[in-house]
Amino acid sequence: MPARNEPEEVSRLARAIGSGDRTVLSRAITLIESKRADHRRTAAALTQALLPATGKAVRVGITGAPGVGKSTTIDALGSMLTGQGHKVAVLAVDPSSRRTGGSILADKTRMAHLANDANAFIRPSPASGTLGGVAAKTRETMLLCEAAGHDVVLVETVGVGQSEIAVADMTDFFLLLMLPGAGDELQGLKKGVVELADMIAVNKADGDNIGRAKAAAAEYRAALHILAPRSPNWSPPVVTYSALTGVGIAELWAHILDHRKKLEASGELGARRGEQRVRWMWTMLEERLFAPLRSDRTLKAALPRLEAEVAAGRLAPAAAVQEIADMLGR
């Protein structure tokens, strides 16, 4: 979408998105996901133009090991919400995502109800070389979705690298889904994920598993007690539910709203979002400053060798940095 007169183009896009035009929303998201500098500039201007219309959604990050039932949970929760009159956007951060498919996050084929729901908008993870790049695009996409009228945004991720931290840093509430295993499942988790959680929800509390699910919940509760809560106004609850039967889904949302109410009352939600915005700025800036390393052909060729030499202890890190800086001309 070449922008011959950018301010006009941006106004046009902003108006269409604000009126809920889903086609334009999708095109604008493609702008965000583009690598072209002119697209990037238009996307930034568009976000700025739509800024007053953003921020009103409940933003929930959802993570859990493969097989825990994230898609089924999002489908059940999302459908309950659209049934209540909400407009739900489902996004994803998956750094392993590739252009030609491969990411199973925010996958319509795994969310049978939402995929056919006019009040749900599902967008798979952007493909990108870095987590920082993927997260940045997802955040901008979230803002556009909010401006388009979505008042609930669910951002799905899976435990790859630092993706949970990135998703927790763009949402108001971070939900960790667990299977009804024993306490050692918690130990198997990546460091830091448990402490990010505003709630732990044990899925598959149905049929013969109900007892195991409740026992697991009790163990997770004990573990959470040891770790300091992130806010003085919120103690992360541990609950059980079943995405299959729907039991407990409404309670999940009730907890999310309770959290929101408490954090809005204390001013913490606003403060947290402000801090998130500033971190977004610095992260995007870092991506921008590092871009030449990924696009410059000489550097791209040299970097793996330099990294290997440093890893092997043959090249001092400081000396490697000097070489790279010289190649960059800085």
Place this chain on the structure above:
Amino acid sequence: MPARNEPEEVSRLARAIGSGDRTVLSRAITLIESKRADHRRTAAALTQALLPATGKAVRVGITGAPGVGKSTTIDALGSMLTGQGHKVAVLAVDPSSRRTGGSILADKTRMAHLANDANAFIRPSPASGTLGGVAAKTRETMLLCEAAGHDVVLVETVGVGQSEIAVADMTDFFLLLMLPGAGDELQGLKKGVVELADMIAVNKADGDNIGRAKAAAAEYRAALHILAPRSPNWSPPVVTYSALTGVGIAELWAHILDHRKKLEASGELGARRGEQRVRWMWTMLEERLFAPLRSDRTLKAALPRLEAEVAAGRLAPAAAVQEIADMLGR
């Protein structure tokens, strides 16, 4: 120290440091801490020249809340080690450090024995604007100290920002010192510090406090059990000791050596150091790429305003980044 013929200058410095010349070591560290580009280049070349002489030390990071007795502990431990024939370097990472004093870390006045010990080298934290900058200089300083013959390096930090993570990422063993309070002291700790620890040592296990210290140790042990250990080859022990009486100090070192033996045998130590070196490279590169933001006068003036506008929700992060990139000409 202008380097008219840099390779000669570097060789001269390298030889002097390798022979244990403490005066030259101090001057070289000043090079490392300098902001000048020529000094930085010389420092990088010096580190490269000395690289084969580095890496042989036991590197221990030490943290704990103010008042826990870090200085007394380092003094007691360091003195025991020099008494055994070791050469001990004491460094510090304190991002709040200023040129005209102010940091109480690696402070000779608080380490009465080591300050007068010919086999101990104490260097306070470099002063710097950023944690990344301070950590980078401390790491390079550590390498020079190792090349100068120090076979034990203790890096002290206090819980400011991400400094513990930085210190854990430059050492082989991360020691967390605690007071003999109850389990809720652990909860009061910053997220992530507990999981970084390779050992928790409860100080002030002397006189009437012995019982409390042991009770606290038991609670910390229970907490550690919930959190997954960082290595399959090491379960972080929780011990009590007294920096005042010296009881338990020898055991601290025995645990550190035990850890080293196990991780060397499994190859984990070498792998960990290789990964650390690569992260050092990227962190230093990031510092380098961000430097124009800190030195360019227009940008330095604009950044606080941009950050405030983003925090307040009036300026979209993407738009702020576009402005900064335009100012940088990138």
